[in-house]
Amino acid sequence: DQQVKQNSPSLSVQEGRISILNCDYTNSMFDYFLWYKKYPAEGPTFLISISSIKDKNEDGRFTVFLNKSAKHLSLHIVPSQPGDSAVYFCAASAADYKLSFGAGTTVTVRA
Amino acid sequence: DADVTQTPRNRITKTGKRIMLECSQTKGHDRMYWYRQDPGLGLRLIYYSFDVKDINKGEISDGYSVSRQAQAKFSLSLESAIPNQTALYFCAAGTAIEQYFGPGTRLTVT
Numbered sequence: 001d002q003q004v005k006q007n008s009p010s011l012s013v014q015e016g017r018i019s020i021l022n023c024d025y026t027n028s029m030f031d032y033f034l035w036y037k038k039y040p041a042e043g044p045t046f047l048i049s050i051s052s053i054k055d056k057n058e059d060g061r062f063t064v065f066l067n068k069s070a071k072h073l074s075l076h077i078v079p080s081q082p083g084d085s086a087v088y089f090c091a092a093s094a095a096d097y098k099l100s101f102g103a104g105t106t107v108t109v110r111a
Numbered sequence: 112d113a114d115v116t117q118t119p120r121n122r123i124t125k126t127g128k129r130i131m132l133e134c135s136q137t138k139g140h141d142r143m144y145w146y147r148q149d150p151g152l153g154l155r156l157i158y159y160s161f162d163v164k165d166i167n168k169g170e171i172s173d174g175y176s177v178s179r180q181a182q183a184k185f186s187l188s189l190e191s192a193i194p195n196q197t198a199l200y201f202c203a204a205g206t207a208i209e210q211y212f213g214p215g216t217r218l219t220v221t
Binding site for chain 2: 002004006009032034036041042043044045046049089091093097098099100101102103104
């Protein structure tokens with residue numbers, strides 16, 4: 001049973017607008033959350049992370065929000081650019097330091 | 112230079128054959144991981160190693176084995192390949208909470 005879920009397999013957004021990607025988790029032991037980005041024919045690359053002691057982390061155009069009571073996190077990309085078109089994976093880690101991944105959301109940024 | 116390399120990048124094999132996927136890393140990370148990616152399922156952990164003498168099963172280790180030949184090398188073997196092992200395989204190395212992935216091996220079992 002997947003402990004990290006990304007319920008939207010795809011997202012299409014116009015260039016310059018905001019992209020919002022969502023992720024839900026079930027394991028209350030998760031204490032660190034990450035987003036990875038993947039282009040075709042490449043491996044995933046680390047994008048941004050957040051610890052469970054925070055509710056927001058920002059890095060340039062990327063912001064991750066964590067709502068622990070709802071077991072929900074989201075990634076905001078503002079403004080969206082064509083180079084942001086990729087698959088985005090949400091991942092979570094507990095004290096054993098293994099990562100559990102969601103199924104991914106494919107983002108397409110339209111010009 | 113890529114931090115994590117995988118060979119081969121693509122492989123087609125027949126049911127019942129033994130196949131090995133190889134992974135090397137250049138950054139001296141102690142921890143290495145093997146994942147497989149299937150459509151709609153994301154990345155699932157097959158095996159992981161925290162050092163040369165420490166090998167652990169992940170959530171889907173059945174049908175796979177691994178060898179950590181050195182700190183920099185971690186190989187994945189399919190002793191007798193079956194069609195449902197057709198997938199994209201990724202090796203990763205890194206710290207507990209930030210992993211660096213190789214480019215992947217696309218394996219097809221016919």
